[in-house]
Amino acid sequence: MSDLSRRAFLAAAGTGIGAAWLAARPEDVAGAHAHADAARRASERGEAPPPLEVLTPEQAADVEAVAAQVIPTDDLPGAREAHVIHYVDSSLATWAADQRQPFLESLDRFNATVARRHPGRSRFAELTSEQQVRLLRASERDWFFRQVRTMTVIGMFANPSWGGNFEGAGWRVLGFEPRYVWQPPFGEYDADAQRGS
Amino acid sequence: MPQQRRRIARFRAGQTVDFVVVGSGASGGVMAKELATAGFTVLVLEQGPRLEAHEFEHDEFKAFDRGYLNNTAALQPQVYLQGPGARPRRHQATVYHRLVGGGSVMFTSNYWRFKELDFNERSRHGSIGGTGFADWPITYAELEPYYTKAEWELGVSGVPGPFDPPRSRPYPLPPLPVKSSGVLFERGARALGLHPQPAPMAIISGPYRGRPGCQHCGYCAGFGCEHRAKSSTLVTTIPAAEATGRCEVRPNSYVRAIETDERGRARGVTYFDAAKAEHFQPARAVVVCANGCETPRLLLLSRSSRFPDGLANSSGLVGKYLMFNGNASTTGVFERQLNDWKSVMVTRMLWDFYDADPARGFYGGGGIDARYWGYPLLFVQGGLPPDAPTWGAEFKRLLRHNYSRTMNVDVHTTSLAVETNRVELDPVVRDDWGLAAARITYSDHPDDVAMMRFLAVKAVELLNAAGARRAWRPDNFEQQVGFHLLGTCRMGNDPRTSVVDRFHRTHDVRNVFLCDGSSLVTSGRGQPTCTIQALAYRAAEHIARFARRGEI
Numbered sequence: 206m207s208d209l210s211r212r213a214f215l216a217a218a219g220t221g222i223g224a225a226w227l228a229a230r231p232e233d234v235a236g237a238h239a240h241a242d243a244a245r246r247a248s249e250r251g252e253a254p255p256p257l258e259v260l261t262p263e264q265a266a267d268v269e270a271v272a273a274q275v276i277p278t279d280d281l282p283g284a285r286e287a288h289v290i291h292y293v294d295s296s297l298a299t300w301a302a303d304q305r306q307p308f309l310e311s312l313d314r315f316n317a318t319v320a321r322r323h324p325g326r327s328r329f330a331e332l333t334s335e336q337q338v339r340l341l342r343a344s345e346r347d348w349f350f351r352q353v354r355t356m357t358v359i360g361m362f363a364n365p366s367w368g369g370n371f372e373g374a375g376w377r378v379l380g381f382e383p384r385y386v387w388q389p390p391f392g393e394y395d396a397d398a399q400r401g402s
Numbered sequence: 403m404p405q406q407r408r409r410i411a412r413f414r415a416g417q418t419v420d421f422v423v424v425g426s427g428a429s430g431g432v433m434a435k436e437l438a439t440a441g442f443t444v445l446v447l448e449q450g451p452r453l454e455a456h457e458f459e460h461d462e463f464k465a466f467d468r469g470y471l472n473n474t475a476a477l478q479p480q481v482y483l484q485g486p487g488a489r490p491r492r493h494q495a496t497v498y499h500r501l502v503g504g505g506s507v508m509f510t511s512n513y514w515r516f517k518e519l520d521f522n523e524r525s526r527h528g529s530i531g532g533t534g535f536a537d538w539p540i541t542y543a544e545l546e547p548y549y550t551k552a553e554w555e556l557g558v559s560g561v562p563g564p565f566d567p568p569r570s571r572p573y574p575l576p577p578l579p580v581k582s583s584g585v586l587f588e589r590g591a592r593a594l595g596l597h598p599q600p601a602p603m604a605i606i607s608g609p610y611r612g613r614p615g616c617q618h619c620g621y622c623a624g625f626g627c628e629h630r631a632k633s634s635t636l637v638t639t640i641p642a643a644e645a646t647g648r649c650e651v652r653p654n655s656y657v658r659a660i661e662t663d664e665r666g667r668a669r670g671v672t673y674f675d676a677a678k679a680e681h682f683q684p685a686r687a688v689v690v691c692a693n694g695c696e697t698p699r700l701l702l703l704s705r706s707s708r709f710p711d712g713l714a715n716s717s718g719l720v721g722k723y724l725m726f727n728g729n730a731s732t733t734g735v736f737e738r739q740l741n742d743w744k745s746v747m748v749t750r751m752l753w754d755f756y757d758a759d760p761a762r763g764f765y766g767g768g769g770i771d772a773r774y775w776g777y778p779l780l781f782v783q784g785g786l787p788p789d790a791p792t793w794g795a796e797f798k799r800l801l802r803h804n805y806s807r808t809m810n811v812d813v814h815t816t817s818l819a820v821e822t823n824r825v826e827l828d829p830v831v832r833d834d835w836g837l838a839a840a841r842i843t844y845s846d847h848p849d850d851v852a853m854m855r856f857l858a859v860k861a862v863e864l865l866n867a868a869g870a871r872r873a874w875r876p877d878n879f880e881q882q883v884g885f886h887l888l889g890t891c892r893m894g895n896d897p898r899t900s901v902v903d904r905f906h907r908t909h910d911v912r913n914v915f916l917c918d919g920s921s922l923v924t925s926g927r928g929q930p931t932c933t934i935q936a937l938a939y940r941a942a943e944h945i946a947r948f949a950r951r952g953e954i
Contacts, residue, residue, distance in 0.1 A: 364462065
């Protein structure tokens with residue numbers, strides 16, 4: 206299984222969030238699940254999700270705007286519909302709590318760049334989508350962007366129990382179905398082979 | 403067969419047992435069952451917790467990024483050097499699983515036998531300068547009955563292929579159903595004149611000895627099987643060992659030293675319980691099955707005035723000759739849907755390149771298999787072509803299009819035994835229990851890298867021959883993480899050049915035996931579990947014989 210874990214490790218290591226995750230302890234994991242679960246259940250009951258615990262509404266809007274550029278919405282859900290922001294907030298409230306301050310400081314620095322480049326604007330969420338894309342292209346090596354990108358991908362595609370991937374939205378994008386019990390044929394080529402064509 | 407179920411043994415504190423087995427994984431689980439069945443009292447001490455099948459989850463983030471049942475940096479930090487004299491840095495260079503059943507619970511379940519030549523390749527091929535390339539003290543023929551025993555006791559699905567070594571019995575179960583990756587692999591391989599075959603897997607394709615067959619959930623590598631279809635020791639030999647009434651498996655029990663008496667014999671082990679309290683467990687003999695990193699580490703931690711360089715280390719070879727096996731993963735994208743994220747990882751493989759060939763200009767051999775690293779989070783982090791964008795609309799479009807149309811062809815190859823590749827104790831870093839951390843030095847031999855590259859090129863040719871719209875391979879093959887932990891207490895007849903004898907008894911301490919990946923003299927072609935378990939069956943038979951004769 207070497208390549209598998211090597212990939213996962215390389216993806217996670219070297220970023221603050223990934224490093225925090227690798228150092229997290231089982232009790233943090235349990236806490237994160239309990240936290241995420243409350244939000245998920247509220248959403249499923251059709252109630253408004255509980256208020257975010259760490260991010261202010263303005264901070265959440267900025268982070269969600271970045272996440273929505275990483276996985277945009279088209280005819281299938283994007284980061285917004287997958288509730289990635291709840292995953293981010295839940296992580297910063299629990300297992301990644303020690304990353305909270307560096308994360309929020311880096312968001313402030315990122316918004317300072319926004320203000321410098323776009324006089325009259327002070328927050329990423331205030332930019333047009335075209336302006337956002339241009340700025341992110343120029344920020345691909347930026348620590349803040351890499352954190353949000355990593356968290357968006359995890360929040361989009363990890364189990365819903367982590368707070369994102371709402372109702373399997375990320376899995377629908379991939380075409381993955383979490384049924385966990387299957388019978389052959391599994392795909393088109395083995396179906397052909399089974400039919401003898 | 404209905405078995406009279408006896409009460410599971412619970413040994414009293416301080417009660418002497420016949421055998422302490424350190425580790426409950428692929429080899430420890432087998433050892434426990436064989437020794438208990440032979441009539442001895444056996445206490446198995448396992449570092450990790452005990453989870454039952456229904457407790458296993460499909461939570462990828464927890465399993466991989468958290469590695470919650472692995473030797474994480476939080477629990478057991480490691481120091482890594484990329485070759486002698488390199489700058490030491492914190493890095494988990496060897497990965498193993500900490501739970502009852504060990505790696506046998508989590509592995510992909512490829513179950514390849516070694517072939518005759520793996521045991522005497524040094525004689526056939528000749529020496530290789532700067533390496534410890536050596537013949538084994540046993541032959542394939544001596545091990546064959548135990549390969550068969552492992553396949554039948556544990557439950558293996560397969561059918562022999564054209565390059566298989568001789569076998570005394572067929573596989574107990576037919577192969578698992580072929581996936582699209584297997585169909586395409588066959589197509590590509592045949593087009594190149596190669597000989598694909600069903601992959602032998604330690605996953606039962608149908609009901610077997612009270613366990614249901616595979617339900618094709620798609621979560622094998624890195625996950626425990628909630629259906630008990632993966633033939634781990636957790637669901638096979640360990641319950642059988644406990645059913646004898648003579649075996650106790652004690653989880654959360656981390657052995658920190660083998661204790662010796664004034665005659666230089668082992669008198670038991672000291673271990674930490676779940677609350678990190680220390681206990682001494684007396685035993686008539688100790689069998690260490692802790693894996694190729696933890697076994698040498700435990701011997702080195704057990705140093706004393708009588709054994710200043712570590713227990714059973716008169717050769718100086720404890721921890722040396724670490725081998726990871728080579729591994730590289732190539733990727734292909736096809737026109738139609740494979741949905742290869744369903745079912746077991748591997749259904750087809752080939753052994754055409756198994757033997758070393760001097761014409762290649764380097765030593766090495768290997769196998770190739772069709773598989774899919776198709777867990778969602780893993781795919782989105784590494785499954786797209788190297789030039790794909792990493793965010794935005796095109797990123798999403800590619801994820802959506804490729805996920806069900808992608809497969810991998812992985813290559814599995816030899817590692818040469820190099821003395822400087824080794825496990826030591828770090829002089830500074832301590833684990834969560836205060837024990838010296840493992841310090842790993844590892845750098846692939848140039849021939850290992852050449853072999854990986856050679857087969858990766860073949861793998862891409864195969865994907866293209868199968869009709870891939872696009873196929874690619876890695877450029878860098880050097881490994882800094884190992885999951886197959888082999889060779890660190892090698893077996894041999896000469897006490898100066900090996901740590902254990904042909905029966906897995908340490909040359910130095912009469913009542914200490916080692917049996918796991920550390921015993922291997924050569925690495926095989928990339929799937930060592932079958933051989934580790936065959937060795938455990940064989941070793942247990944001899945150890946029981948010695949014990950009955952009073953020769954321990």
